[in-house]
Amino acid sequence: MSREAPQDDFDDAALEVTAPEDWAAGVPGVAAALRDSYEQMGVRRTALTLLRVNQKKGFDCPGCAWPEGDHRHVAEFCENGAKAVAEEATTRRITREFFARHTVAELAGRSDHWLGQQGRLTEPMIKRTGSEHYEPVGWDEAVALVAAELNALGSPDEAVFYTSGRTSNEAAFAYQLFVRAFGTNNLPDCSNMCHESSGSALTETLGVGKGSVLLDDLYQADLIFVVGQNPGTNHPRMLSALERAKKSGARIIAVNPLPEAGLIRFKNPQRPGGLAGRGTRLADRFLQIRLNGDLALFQALNRMLLESDAPGAVDRAFVEEHTAGFAEFEEHVRALDWDEVLEATGLTRGEIAATLGDVLAADRIVVCWAMGLTQHRNSVPTIRELVNFLLLRGNVGRPGAGVCPVRGHSNVQGDRTMGIYEKPAPAFLDALAEEFAFEPPREHGLDTVDAIRAMRDGRAKVFFAMGGNFVRATPDSAVTEAAMRGCRLTAQVSTKLNRSHAVTGEQALILPALGRTERDVQAGGAQFVSVEDSMGMVHASRGRLAPASPRLRSEVAIVCALARATLAGSSIGWAAMERDYDVIRDHVSRVVPGFEGYNAKVREPGGFTLPHAPRDERRFPTATGKANFTANPLEVLRVPEGRLLLQTVRSHDQYNTTIYGLDDRYRGVKAGRRVVFVHPGDLEALGLADGAMVDLVSEWSDGVERRAERFRTIAYATARGCAAAYFPETNVLVPLDSTAQVSNTPTSKSVVVRLEPAG
Numbered sequence: 001m002s003r004e005a006p007q008d009d010f011d012d013a014a015l016e017v018t019a020p021e022d023w024a025a026g027v028p029g030v031a032a033a034l035r036d037s038y039e040q041m042g043v044r045r046t047a048l049t050l051l052r053v054n055q056k057k058g059f060d061c062p063g064c065a066w067p068e069g070d071h072r073h074v075a076e077f078c079e080n081g082a083k084a085v086a087e088e089a090t091t092r093r094i095t096r097e098f099f100a101r102h103t104v105a106e107l108a109g110r111s112d113h114w115l116g117q118q119g120r121l122t123e124p125m126i127k128r129t130g131s132e133h134y135e136p137v138g139w140d141e142a143v144a145l146v147a148a149e150l151n152a153l154g155s156p157d158e159a160v161f162y163t164s165g166r167t168s169n170e171a172a173f174a175y176q177l178f179v180r181a182f183g184t185n186n187l188p189d190c191s192n193m194c195h196e197s198s199g200s201a202l203t204e205t206l207g208v209g210k211g212s213v214l215l216d217d218l219y220q221a222d223l224i225f226v227v228g229q230n231p232g233t234n235h236p237r238m239l240s241a242l243e244r245a246k247k248s249g250a251r252i253i254a255v256n257p258l259p260e261a262g263l264i265r266f267k268n269p270q271r272p273g274g275l276a277g278r279g280t281r282l283a284d285r286f287l288q289i290r291l292n293g294d295l296a297l298f299q300a301l302n303r304m305l306l307e308s309d310a311p312g313a314v315d316r317a318f319v320e321e322h323t324a325g326f327a328e329f330e331e332h333v334r335a336l337d338w339d340e341v342l343e344a345t346g347l348t349r350g351e352i353a354a355t356l357g358d359v360l361a362a363d364r365i366v367v368c369w370a371m372g373l374t375q376h377r378n379s380v381p382t383i384r385e386l387v388n389f390l391l392l393r394g395n396v397g398r399p400g401a402g403v404c405p406v407r408g409h410s411n412v413q414g415d416r417t418m419g420i421y422e423k424p425a426p427a428f429l430d431a432l433a434e435e436f437a438f439e440p441p442r443e444h445g446l447d448t449v450d451a452i453r454a455m456r457d458g459r460a461k462v463f464f465a466m467g468g469n470f471v472r473a474t475p476d477s478a479v480t481e482a483a484m485r486g487c488r489l490t491a492q493v494s495t496k497l498n499r500s501h502a503v504t505g506e507q508a509l510i511l512p513a514l515g516r517t518e519r520d521v522q523a524g525g526a527q528f529v530s531v532e533d534s535m536g537m538v539h540a541s542r543g544r545l546a547p548a549s550p551r552l553r554s555e556v557a558i559v560c561a562l563a564r565a566t567l568a569g570s571s572i573g574w575a576a577m578e579r580d581y582d583v584i585r586d587h588v589s590r591v592v593p594g595f596e597g598y599n600a601k602v603r604e605p606g607g608f609t610l611p612h613a614p615r616d617e618r619r620f621p622t623a624t625g626k627a628n629f630t631a632n633p634l635e636v637l638r639v640p641e642g643r644l645l646l647q648t649v650r651s652h653d654q655y656n657t658t659i660y661g662l663d664d665r666y667r668g669v670k671a672g673r674r675v676v677f678v679h680p681g682d683l684e685a686l687g688l689a690d691g692a693m694v695d696l697v698s699e700w701s702d703g704v705e706r707r708a709e710r711f712r713t714i715a716y717a718t719a720r721g722c723a724a725a726y727f728p729e730t731n732v733l734v735p736l737d738s739t740a741q742v743s744n745t746p747t748s749k750s751v752v753v754r755l756e757p758a759g
């Protein structure tokens with residue numbers, strides 16, 4: 001049995017619930033941002049940092065991966081970007097006295113919110129075997145310890161090297177090079193829990209695991225689907241793009257079990273007059289789909305397109321010339337059972353038929369999506385089916401049309417491009433081998449879920465993290481925590497304190513790093529780094545603030561020091577890379593296609609766009625050399641009587657596992673996170689009152705009881721049979737073995753639960 005009780009700041013009496021908002025951004029957004037920033041940074045620092053966010057000579061916003069347009073506003077940031085910046089540029093500091101005051105066990109008992117509020121880490125800290133405290137340690141000793149533990153392993157495959165998605169291209173490239181020179185492909189990353197399903201499905205069907213649209217395509221689209229995404233909270237700048245698309249005539253269809261505020265209406269705070277009035281109505285159609293119903297929806301649309309006698313319903317010329325697998329796909333979809341579609345989606349036939357009307361009226365279609373599609377068992381088939389939908393009408397590889405997976409972490413896409421991947425392509429390894437004259441390991445490494453299994457089973461003994469918060473971001477919290485505690489050494493390169501520093505191996509290290517907002521000066525002078533956004537645009541990022549402490553090191557410097565200490569006699573020029581990041585970029589320019597002339601191109605204002613064969617040339621580098629149609633079996637996820645399907649989502653006041661505050665303004669929740677949103681009809685059927693206190697108990701085939709204790713029910717307009725609650729508190733409910741087919745992503749958006757009155 002595993003259970004998680006409320007954290008120590010739980011105050012159920014403080015919780016306030018009001019009606020949800022139906023619009024996003026606007027005055028309260030910017031006001032909330034500035035209030036947060038002043039509190040954390042003071043007025044002068046706020047002006048210094050926020051005016052530099054996403055400017056051509058500034059730093060890349062650490063908030064999300066949404067691209068910047070050509071015409072940047074003076075304030076090209078959003079409320080939640082400002083919060084992410086304030087979180088890093090805070091003037092609060094964690095010193096050695098802090099760690100002397102608090103034992104590691106005590107820190108493990110503190111809430112995620114409290115841990116994050118303590119400020120920036122300032123010097124390397126070590127928890128030695130048997131000690132209850134972290135104590136200061138010099139960089140040299142810290143690095144030597146990691147090197148010694150790595151070299152003492154029976155095999156390099158007994159080490160795990162995690163990456164979160166804030167790491168720059170330069171640091172990511174050096175890091176994967178170090179890990180492979182050490183001898184393993186054990187490079188799990190946050191992508192494994194995020195857009196892995198998108199990458200898997202797109203690589204197979206289109207040949208490139210990335211989005212195929214640029215901002216201009218959104219502005220030229222006739223129809224934009226926003227599926228399984230809450231941009232008002234998680235990608236607020238996307239709302240400006242959607243608003244502009246609408247002004248140019250696009251229709252927008254939102255597909256979501258929740259009527260999310262930003263999708264319904266939007267007030268643009270960056271335009272005069274944008275704050276008055278009712279704002280722009282963004283979604284023209286809202287399909288309130290059941291969780292996990294999207295495969296059925298796209299399959300139904302595809303069947304109707306195939307059956308339609310409207311002229312040009314199917315783009316036969318495109319299908320003929322550019323695709324493979326059509327016959328099998330057609331046969332499969334024509335056999336689709338309408339009853340199953342209606343059951344899976346919870347939509348009416350009329351709603352789906354009306355949507356088909358929008359589709360037939362649109363020449364150019366873009367489909368955008370995020371975690372609502374990627375974190376289910378059938379995520380990969382669902383995204384393949386959405387590709388089928390676009391292929392049918394030739395909506396890939398021409399202006400105003402294509403696939404738009406909206407990435408999360410600001411450089412998660414770039415990290416993958418730089419080789420942070422447990423299943424590297426042979427061509428990438430060949431290029432590494434040639435550039436650096438060593439033989440990289442060829443065997444695939446561990447992804448996030450498999451890394452947890454390996455640590456749990458004692459097959460992995462050293463855990464190293466380049467950013468992130470592994471124990472809180474991953475599923476099955478109790479299992480993951482035990483896995484971490486079983487390691488010989490856990491070491492984390494971090495900017496802020498989090499729970500992964502408190503749930504440690506026998507020995508633990510905190511290696512504090514510079515953040516995006518800070519100046520990075522190396523022996524070769526002032527450095528900048530670069531990042532790739534969700535649309536494959538690469539650009540430079542330069543921090544301007546003085547570092548939070550003189551003892552911080554850049555991620556690049558940490559990796560290079562570690563490589564020198566670990567790899568005796570390595571012929572790779574680690575010192576040169578550390579001295580001058582241009583040297584790293586020169587290596588990249590010879591290893592990664594699309595980066596030729598990297599150093600010159602990244603210095604152009606605004607950076608450069610990576611090539612994308614399907615988008616640029618309608619060329620599909622797949623196994624068949626064509627865009628692939630696929631046949632995807634529809635298995636309706638049936639939830640037993642008296643149970644609900646739970647999705648785990650973000651509140652407005654959090655960045656993944658970083659909890660900025662306890663409100664979720666757009667959903668009408670104040671001062672509390674232990675809430676579960678349920679349809680009023682389901683509450684009634686379950687015999688529960690609105691506001692009842694319940695435990696969430698997850699039911700999974702392994703028979704283990706997983707329980708998250710003490711949540712208030714909130715009667716909410718979600719789809720029937722579906723519930724929602726916030727992660728990381730609900731990660732305890734997601735079974736480690738419940739993962740998506742092919743991508744192995746935890747099924748964080750479909751957890752079968754029962755609600756038990758809390759004792």
Ligand SMILES: Nc1nc2c(c(=O)[nH]1)N[C@H]1C(S)=C(S)[C@@H](COP(=O)(O)OP(=O)(O)OC[C@H]3O[C@@H](n4cnc5c(=O)[nH]c(N)nc54)[C@H](O)[C@@H]3O)O[C@H]1N2
Pocket residue numbers: 063064080081194227228229230231233234235255256257258260289290291292293294370371372373376407408409647648649650651652654655656657749
């Ligand atoms: N402020 C802020 N910004 C962030 C983040 C953050 O935590 N805070 N996180 C960043 C990261 S790493 C990521 S990956 C992105 C995440 O961005 P999102 O994917 O928007 O994040 P979630 O909160 O997981 O929201 C999932 C959305 O999908 C819907 N949904 C869930 N299941 C289904 C389904 O089966 N079908 C459909 N159609 N819809 C479904 C939910 O109702 C919800 O609206 O945001 C990034 N940006």
Ligand SMILES: Nc1nc2c(c(=O)[nH]1)N[C@H]1C(S)=C(S)[C@@H](COP(=O)(O)OP(=O)(O)OC[C@H]3O[C@@H](n4cnc5c(=O)[nH]c(N)nc54)[C@H](O)[C@@H]3O)O[C@H]1N2
Pocket residue numbers: 163164165166167190191193194195371375408409466467468469470472473474475493494495496497498513514515516555648649650655656657658727728730731734748
């Ligand atoms: N149940 C459930 N679980 C989920 C999800 C879900 O929707 N539901 N979403 C998943 C998704 S999409 C993702 S991406 C993962 C996120 O997983 P992670 O990326 O592992 O988690 P974060 O909370 O983003 O990591 C925050 C920490 O990163 C460190 N950090 C911040 N900036 C920097 C930096 O510049 N450098 C370094 N070195 N460290 C830095 C800070 O110490 C901070 O505490 O969580 C996943 N987990």
Ligand SMILES: [Mo]
Pocket residue numbers: 190193194195407408409
């Ligand atoms: Mo993510």
